[in-house]
Amino acid sequence: MEYLVEGEKIVVIGKEDFCPKDILECGQFFRYYVNNAGNFVALSGNAKCEIIETEEGFEILTANTELFEELFNLKTDYSKIKQEISSTDFIAKAVNSARGLRIVKNNVFETICSFIISANNNIKRIKLILFRLCEKAGKKIDEQDYAFPDVEVFSTLDEDFFKGIGAGYRARYLAELYGNYKVFEACNPEKLPTKELRAELLKIKGVGRKVADCILLFAFNRFDVFPVDVWMERVYYEHFGKEELTREKISEALVSRFGTRAGFVQQYLFYSKIADK
DNA sequence: CCCCAGGTAGGCT
DNA sequence: AGCCTACATGGG
Numbered sequence: 001m002e003y004l005v006e007g008e009k010i011v012v013i014g015k016e017d018f019c020p021k022d023i024l025e026c027g028q029f030f031r032y033y034v035n036n037a038g039n040f041v042a043l044s045g046n047a048k049c050e051i052i053e054t055e056e057g058f059e060i061l062t063a064n065t066e067l068f069e070e071l072f073n074l075k076t077d078y079s080k081i082k083q084e085i086s087s088t089d090f091i092a093k094a095v096n097s098a099r100g101l102r103i104v105k106n107n108v109f110e111t112i113c114s115f116i117i118s119a120n121n122n123i124k125r126i127k128l129i130l131f132r133l134c135e136k137a138g139k140k141i142d143e144q145d146y147a148f149p150d151v152e153v154f155s156t157l158d159e160d161f162f163k164g165i166g167a168g169y170r171a172r173y174l175a176e177l178y179g180n181y182k183v184f185e186a187c188n189p190e191k192l193p194t195k196e197l198r199a200e201l202l203k204i205k206g207v208g209r210k211v212a213d214c215i216l217l218f219a220f221n222r223f224d225v226f227p228v229d230v231w232m233e234r235v236y237y238e239h240f241g242k243e244e245l246t247r248e249k250i251s252e253a254l255v256s257r258f259g260t261r262a263g264f265v266q267q268y269l270f271y272s273k274i275a276d277k
Numbered sequence: 278c279c280c281c282a283g284g285t286a287g288g289c290t
Numbered sequence: 291a292g293c294c295t296a297c298a299t300g301g302g
Contacts, residue, residue, distance in 0.1 A: 122282035168298025208285045229283040
């Protein structure tokens with residue numbers, strides 16, 4: 001995909017491999033909304049962008065062009081990926097219903113926090129809790145929006161605070177996250193192979209197999225993972241096998257089938273599932 | 278009133 | 291190792 005950076009703007013040329021709606025609404029990312037002008041706005045850490053559709057493609061307006069260049073993985077060639085995984089019919093259908101989907105590479109701490117909140121929860125409420133978290137503990141970015149609270153701010157937040165923003169029983173995990181994250185951070189995550197990195201993530205309270213896999217995919221861009229939740233469990237029994245398996249076994253089976261394309265396949269299938277319910 | 282949501286921790290066998 | 295259940299909260 002072609003794009004160029006011009007000052008505080010990234011110009012994406014073409015609409016085949018980039019669509020803000022597909023990217024932001026597919027369930028991998030929670031801090032976004034549609035503004036009064038009808039444009040998508042996305043927030044990561046203390047950075048913000050507004051995405052405007054033009055005749056030729058999209059313009060990503062932001063003071064943090066490098067950050068969103070990385071967040072949206074603009075250097076990755078999705079036409080190739082989509083083609084490769086479309087040899088199976090129902091996967092091709094999922095791909096074709098979200099041609100502009102791209103896996104994000106969001107910052108690690110925000111992703112861990114977001115997906116701890118995601119456990120046994122629904123997307124609407126995950127967004128609500130994260131919005132309240134930023135509003136109450138994050139710095140103001142501008143008139144409209146708040147940054148995600150810094151890691152260090154978490155050392156000052158207790159369980160009652162997280163209960164107050166509606167986190168429910170996950171409040172305990174969030175209150176413990178600061179210390180657990182400090183330990184995790186020290187393990188040199190970027191250098192570890194996927195399985196070892198997952199093992200480190202699993203030491204964080206509130207992070208189980210599925211949440212770990214989401215962090216591996218959406219923050220570390222490890223594509224040899226296949227997060228299995230209630231929705232993907234249904235997809236598995238619908239399309240891949242009728243033998244009763246644990247979610248972990250389903251995940252392993254699909255990773256061994258799709259290899260380093262597993263993460264992409266998973267996300268297209270997940271989005272097609274939640275989009276048409 | 279019920280059931281469900283991008284599941285996990287802790288306890289039991 | 292594998293199974294069972296409690297768990298907070300908002301929406302349908």
